[in-house]
Amino acid sequence: MKKIIITLILGFSAILQAQNTISGKITDTKKQPLIGVSIYAPELHKGTSTDENGKYTLENLPNGKLKLTLAFIGFTTQNKTINLQQNETTLDIILDETAFQIDEVIVSTAFNKIQTQNVMKVEHSSIKELQKKGTATLIEGLATIPGVSQVSTGTSIGKPVIRGLSGNRVLVYSQGVRLENQQFGDEHGLGLNDAGVESVEVIKGPASLLYGSDALGGVLYFNPEKFANANTFKVNYNQKLFSNTLGSNSSLGIKTSTDNWKFSARGTYDIHSDYTIPDGNRVTNTRYNETDFKTGIGYSNSKFSSVLRYNFNKLDLGIPENGVAEQTTSKKTDYPSQAIDNNLLSLNNIFFFKNSKLDVDLGYIANDRSELAEGNIAVLHMKLKTFNYDAKYHLPKLGKIESILGIQGMQQTNKNSGEKYLIPDAKTNDFGIFGTGNYEWKTNVIQAGIRFDNRKISSESHGIIGNEGYFETLDKSYDSFNASVGYKTNLAKNFILRGNLASGFRAPNLAELTSNGVHEGTNRYEIGNPNLKTEQNVQTDLNLEYKNSHLEFFANGFYNSVNNYIYTSPAGTQINGFDVFDYVQNKANLFGGEIGLHFHPHPLDWLHFESSFETVTGKKQNGNFLPLIPANNWNNTISTDFNIKKWLEEGFATLNVSSTFNQNNVSGFETKSNGYTLVNLGFGGKIKLGKTAFDINLNANNLFDKTYIAHLSRLKTDGIPNIGRNIVLGLNFNI
Incomplete structure (x- = not known):
């Protein structure tokens, strides 16, 4: 075959x-x-x-x-x-x-430098490294990266938070195109499975120069799994089992390439029961299952390279409403539930000329989201269709100056067909144009750029005036100019300094402009404001990095000033027994950073100690704190590398202690959170039995079955703890 x-x-x-x-x-x-x-x-x-x-x-x-x-x-x-x-x-x-990790090429920035040459500090982590930590979902793994957290609903739904900013302020890219899937709601997850993903890059700060609106807080950029080497054929199967949710994750992939053609395909199925809290009870209807299929075909020759990729993701998610109620190990979701189909088609092209090249990326996303009530009735049913285009021309190099000119755009429609309208039927059109340059001499690099964007939003009226679910006709246009400048230098041998000043923007989303009803899962009546202005921010970043053969150290600091920051504020009234919250704007400031080290003592080459601390504070202009700001965290890991005779290679063992501190800096309608410490163990490596070889990893997360409630858990208001002890066994075969 x-x-x-x-x-x-x-x-x-x-x-x-x-x-x-x-x-x-x-x-x-x-x-x-x-x-x-x-x-x-x-x-x-x-x-x-x-x-x-x-x-x-x-x-x-x-x-x-x-x-x-x-x-x-x-x-x-x-x-x-x-x-x-x-x-x-x-x-x-x-x-x-x-002694340290590979210095990867950064794809999410303009000039694709390796990190030590890059002006902007970008966190890079392979999915394989995240999976070694035994986390159940992709977003859980991302939350282990310093500066990244998650707003979670049980174990099935998680939204990324970068330095205190979340929702539409964090842009997600997959297969080279921006991911659009009704991400404005806290109860909406990424809709992205880690199978078939090679690595993730995290830009912590405004990236509007390269990505336009919604990159005000940062970018998560997922790199697809690489194709096979030329003239090879590979089959891969991996299996993960989870003790807490009685869960299973199975994934099968194939890939092959010639000198010019390449092909890959991977199918994955993920299924879990309700998660168990430390007292032995299960949180009712947190069960879920996920089907994911990714495929790609590519061709390259001396003139151009082209890759066509497709990703289908189907999610069936239970929505927990009753806390700890009916106890069952069933994996069939109960009502209410979410049913989500996401289709992502992308075409990535590079055209090579004598001294320049042109990148053209096209993407189409069809997101079908339903909320189902008893009797399989779609109370909420939204269909979001998005077409993206992105063209970047890399001009001929002028001495030591590299430069790029680009245009980007998006055309999007939202249609409702359920009983309930969360947002109206609407159209969104984006257009942006930008230019950026990179000048490098010796160990110094300067990078700068400027950009203009326009977003137009128009929506249709719906409902009866004065009633819940009524939306007026909306026709808005938002313009924004943004710029960035960065400098990187080697202060001394192995000592890097980076400084960046960048602006970003985010146009208000439909929920903020038009809401008129009880928002899902919040138990409050939200009223939008059609007069909201564009959020505009300026962030200053400073990064110090030192690395020699035995010690790696970094310190990141940032100050982020956001004009017209949008948030909900209690109006002091009620409608139909629900407290009313209005969407309002104020100036906000966020500041903090991350610090960490990786120590590899000589001659104990098998021993590693890693430690990192992250903190962020968010305040409004009046001195009150912003909502959804993660608590400070101190993370420590001791790990060893070893081989056992000829049957275990690339072996590893890890002891992780993660301490999250009290969060007392809360907004007016939030509650304070107590700190907690979790202990996690990991063990694995490559086992060889004759000619058969496979990777194995065994993890024990929350080893001591600690009862805790994360500050950004949406189940916190009901006093429902996060997941208890979870034993994860993973096997990976290459055939």
Whole structure:
């Protein structure tokens, strides 16, 4: 079967002639060949690895400048820019050993530098590293990154919070396009499964220069799973089991590539019962199941690279309303529940010219969201359709100056067909144009840019004047100019300083402009304000980073000033027995940062100690605190690397102690939260039994079954604790 598939794909590319070829040998500083080094051309979605002699070859490459990333565990990542002007190029490389993690190429910023060359500090984490922590969902894993938290509803729904900003203030990108899925509501999750995702990058701060509206607070950028190396075929299966929810996650993927064509597909099914709290009871109707399918096909030659990807995600989520009530281990959701279908289609293209290139990304998202009541009646049914386009032209390099001109846009429609309207039928149109430049000399880099955006929102009237669910006709237009400037330098050997000043904006969303009714899960009557202005912020970031062969240290500080910050405020009246909350605006300030270290003592090469502390404070102009600000957290991990004879390789064991402090800085309608400490254990590695090899990880989260309630839990008002002890077993096979 393997030979048949490869032969069929080879048939498509048989008529193609190779243009440029790079080959060479990769060694360590002792000139010993390195086996299995990854050589990857991100723009072509194409890679290979070194053989037993440290040699490699990449064929069918375009003329002009091409970026290559060379990565190998235990060695410093190198990012090479090669100017291809002849048919065959030889490139021999020496890699230096390092005790720390690989320095990854950052895709979410404009010029795709490795992190040590990047002006902006971006957190990068592979999904594999997040999964080692045994978290049940993608958002739980993200919340372990310093500066990132989550607004949660049980274990099934989580919304990212970056430095105190959440909802529409955090933009999510998947498959190179912005993810749109009615994300304005606290009870709406990401709708994104971590299967088929390679890594995530977190921009902590305004990124409107590159992404437009809704990137005021930051960006989560998910990189798809890489295609197979040229002329290979791979099958992967992984299975995870969860003791607390009696849950199961199964995922099967295949991928294959030739020199020009590449293909991948992955299917995943996730199912869980109600989660158990430390007293042994289950929180009723927190059960859920998820079906996810991702596939992609790509083609590249000497002139262009194109990748077409599709992602279908189906969620069936129970909505907890009665707290600890009926006790069951059933995995079939009860009412009320949410049924969500999300279809994401993306086309990513790069056109190569002699000294420049053009990136064109197109995306279409169809989000179908229902809230079902007893009898399978769709009380709420919204269909959101979004078309995105993004074109960036990388101009020819002028000396040491790199520059980009770009346009972006979005066309979106929302339609209701349920009994209840949360927001009206509406259309949204975005258009933005920007330019940015990067100047690098020695160890210094300056990057700056400017952008203009326009958002138009129009909605239809609905309902009866004076009644709940009535919406007036809306026709609004919002303009915004934004700019950013950043500087990076090496103060001394291994010591990096970064400073960034950037503005961002967010146009009001439909819920804030038009709400007129009891909002789901809040038990309050919310009234929108059609006269809301655009949120506009300016954030200052400072990053210090030191790294040598045994110690890595970082300190990040930020100050974020937000004009026209939108929030809900109690009106002091009631409608139909519910307290009324109005959408209002005020100036707000957020400040804080993260600090951390990674210590790798010599000669104890197998021992690692990591510690990080994060804090954020959010205040309105009148001195009152902002809502939904995460509590301070101190996270400590001791880990070891080891091998056991010939049957366990790349072994690891971790002890994590995460301390969350009291949150007493709360807004007028929030309650204070007590601090808590959780202890987590992890163990795993690659097991070899003859010719069979598989990865295993075993985690015990909340080891001592601690009873706690997270400050950002939406079940907090009902006094419902978070999940108790959870044992997670994961197996991963490559066939």
